[in-house]
Amino acid sequence: xxxxxxxxxxxxxxxxxxxxxxxxxxxxxxxxxxxxxxxxxxxxxxxxxxxxxxxxxxxxxxxxxxxxxxxxxxxxxxxxxxxxxxxxxxxxxxxxxxxxxxxxxxxxxxxxxxxxxxxxxxxxxxxxxxxxxxxxxxxxxxxxxxxxxxxxxxxxxxxxxxxxxxxxxxxxxxxxxxxxxxxxxxxxxxxxxxxxxxxxxxxxxxxxxxxxxxxxxxxxxxxxxxxxxxxxxxxxxxxxxxxxxxx
Numbered sequence: 001x002x003x004x005x006x007x008x009x010x011x012x013x014x015x016x017x018x019x020x021x022x023x024x025x026x027x028x029x030x031x032x033x034x035x036x037x038x039x040x041x042x043x044x045x046x047x048x049x050x051x052x053x054x055x056x057x058x059x060x061x062x063x064x065x066x067x068x069x070x071x072x073x074x075x076x077x078x079x080x081x082x083x084x085x086x087x088x089x090x091x092x093x094x095x096x097x098x099x100x101x102x103x104x105x106x107x108x109x110x111x112x113x114x115x116x117x118x119x120x121x122x123x124x125x126x127x128x129x130x131x132x133x134x135x136x137x138x139x140x141x142x143x144x145x146x147x148x149x150x151x152x153x154x155x156x157x158x159x160x161x162x163x164x165x166x167x168x169x170x171x172x173x174x175x176x177x178x179x180x181x182x183x184x185x186x187x188x189x190x191x192x193x194x195x196x197x198x199x200x201x202x203x204x205x206x207x208x209x210x211x212x213x214x215x216x217x218x219x220x221x222x223x224x225x226x227x228x229x230x231x232x233x234x235x236x237x238x239x240x241x242x243x244x245x246x247x
């Protein structure tokens with residue numbers, strides 16, 4: 001193997017890094033002959049290319065991407081976000097024709113459930129904006145390793161929070177042995193805080209509050225990037241519409 005080969009990366013990995021699609025979607029497009037590298041079709045899975053290669057998708061792949069569904073759900077308390085747990089109902093069960101909200105011309109079909117997955121979970125005791133998507137690009141924006149998408153929460157708390165501990169919530173806490181990224185944390189009324197985070201560790205806000213002596217009484221996610229929960233009723237869902245985006 002030449003030194004040049006040492007620097008090459010798998011095409012599917014490069015496509016994901018460039019935000020063209022997920023690695024799984026990349027393999028599908030490559031196998032179908034819908035991927036061009038420097039103007040040449042590449043259809044062999046596992047092919048390695050230069051990190052600087054120009055990668056483009058065939059018009060059919062671009063059309064497929066436009067048809068990928070993203071669904072916004074206002075999750076009630078008591079539903080689990082993803083894998084069902086004993087005696088609990090997964091939130092995806094709320095995505096039914098009867099629960100669709102708004103005037104979208106797109107109606108729910110069985111094909112919308114193919115590969116549909118949660119991007120950014122909410123625990124069973126939390127409510128608010130839960131995003132399901134078939135689009136690996138959107139999932140990566142929300143939960144990818146280098147994601148910098150803001151997630152906004154309204155958090156009802158009980159307890160005393162001195163100014164120095166409020167500052168600690170904003171920056172200085174450590175969870176799972178790692179310092180947390182700086183966060184926006186501010187009072188919006190006498191028992192409710194607004195949190196804006198750019199990361200999402202398991203039960204992060206509840207653990208942050210516990211670390212400064214607060215007890216969380218209610219937690220609601222109201223925004224992911226530029227997508228707001230808005231007037232979406234609890235238990236209802238809608239499609240992400242053309243023209244809407246996270247950033």
